[in-house]
Amino acid sequence: MFQNRFLFLLSFILVLFWGESSSAQKKTLAEKEIISLINDASAELNNNQYEKSLLKSRIALEKAITVKNHDLIANSYLIIAANFDELTEPTKALFYYNLGLSYAKRTNNNILKNQFYNNLGNIYCFDKKVYNKGIYYYKKSLSISQKIHDTEQTLLTNLNIAWAHFDINKYDEGFPYLKHVNKYQSIHGDESTIVAVNMLNGMYYNNKDENKKAEKHFTLAIQQGNLGNEKSDLSYSYLEYSKFLNKIGNYKKAYENLRLYNKITDEQQLENKLKKANVIGANLEIDQYKREIDKIETKYKIKQNKLLEEQSRNKKIVIIVFLLFISAIVFFYYFIQNLRLKEKNKLNDLQSKIQENIINASIDGQELERKKIASFLHDNISSLLSSAGIHLKVFTSQNFLQTEEIVKTKTILEEAHNQIRNLSHELMPSLLVRFGLLYGLDDLCEKNSNSNIRIEFNSLVPIKKRYNEEFEMKLYFIVTELLNNIIKHSEASNAKIALEEIDNNLLIVVTDNGNGFIDNEFELKEGFGINQIRARMNNMKGEFIINSILNTGTTIILKTPILNK
Incomplete structure (x- = not known):
């Protein structure tokens, strides 16, 4: 920024x-x-x-x-x-x-x-x-930049202060700093600042309704941004130019600039995710494997040369040497192949583990964010809407006002409150948080049952039984994903979720009478989330088993060690 x-x-x-x-x-x-x-x-x-x-x-x-x-x-x-x-x-x-x-x-x-x-x-x-x-x-x-006479940093800091003021719509307060930047840009600035300078000038003239000047500076910012490598400034230039175009009624061009802003922003977000997903040691392990293989091949070549030299020096035993040579080739071939296979398996296992860890970290992050957002919506936004509704109700009762606008406002507040509450429950069901996994799954089955499919919940575990909160959350969202797959893909009319505890393990069996599938094809279908579920169960040290018969139905078994509350 x-x-x-x-x-x-x-x-x-x-x-x-x-x-x-x-x-x-x-x-x-x-x-x-x-x-x-x-x-x-x-x-x-x-x-x-x-x-x-x-x-x-x-x-x-x-x-x-x-x-x-x-x-x-x-x-x-x-x-x-x-x-x-x-x-x-x-x-x-x-x-x-x-x-x-x-x-x-x-x-x-x-x-x-x-x-x-x-x-x-x-x-x-x-x-x-x-x-x-x-x-x-x-x-x-x-202040320090001016004190030590650092003219370049003085220019950059003036630019940042102007930008900060403009970003919160305090254009008059920010303009003196932009004025300094405009004066000294040609002396102390460089290509890394010129895009931002033109963009800020465009924002300022847009605020002052000087559309020709705003258009000129926004156009220059985008042209210069496309010539350089400063993606952040270019993306903000597209965004601010889009706002300007929307303001003057050029909606088609505004949409195009907004699309370009979103594209660059998505690229930058992806780069940040890739930075975080970089796993220590993976490349070092791969290089180590390659070096070990190179050493083996080098040893083999040395022995091969020795055999050839011995053959040339001793022609009388050429047949024996030849046989030994062939034997050595075969032996070393299988030896090297075996080593390569082992190293390849190790590398594949490592890559699978890395992928699994990334998946689990991503899901953990999603679940944590779901919980945070749900809590924020319920505790903050919903409370604010309720408070606004109460104040409006008290006001109308005290002033005996029932205008159409007030009635509509009440209706809008109630609808917003209901939508926030529903969204909060979708992100993190209140039954799951307050009463536990069994109540949550029972309610999940009830909500998803309709005229097309009946989903039955059957538990041999007392419904009031509580487990570890994180444990319950993980299993709830796994079962939710399985039910979504049944509803979207199976064309089943009946499904069932059964739970019981066996030897300190929780067993969850999900069945349906749908069209079934071939196991290896199921793994390849998009939208099923099977790899994520399998990674989740591995992380919980559990088992994940799929049994399906084409045109008959599917049974999925989840078995995981119990984590008590």
């Missing part, structure tokens, strides 16, 4: 001790080692090797704390925070930025302080609830 988030990060190692005397610049061996670690961690960060960067920066932090060097401690925290910032984990990044800033303030290193202020401004300005904090830190950064 904002310019050059880590503008100093590539160069801050060169100015670790800004303002120190020449005698203080003589580092001890321990401090030199720490600086080397910080250099390496910074290089790893720039190469997107976040795990390596975090490891080295944490080692540097431990050593810096040992020697009680505030400058090195602050720099170590800066890289740790920057890693989490790049991994889109703002809460962790914010924690380490603030912690590092507390040490940077104990030094005379203004460049280091400026980095913390600028990055804190970036983080806070991604949340409109705390925009004032973001602007506060940007202004602190601007």
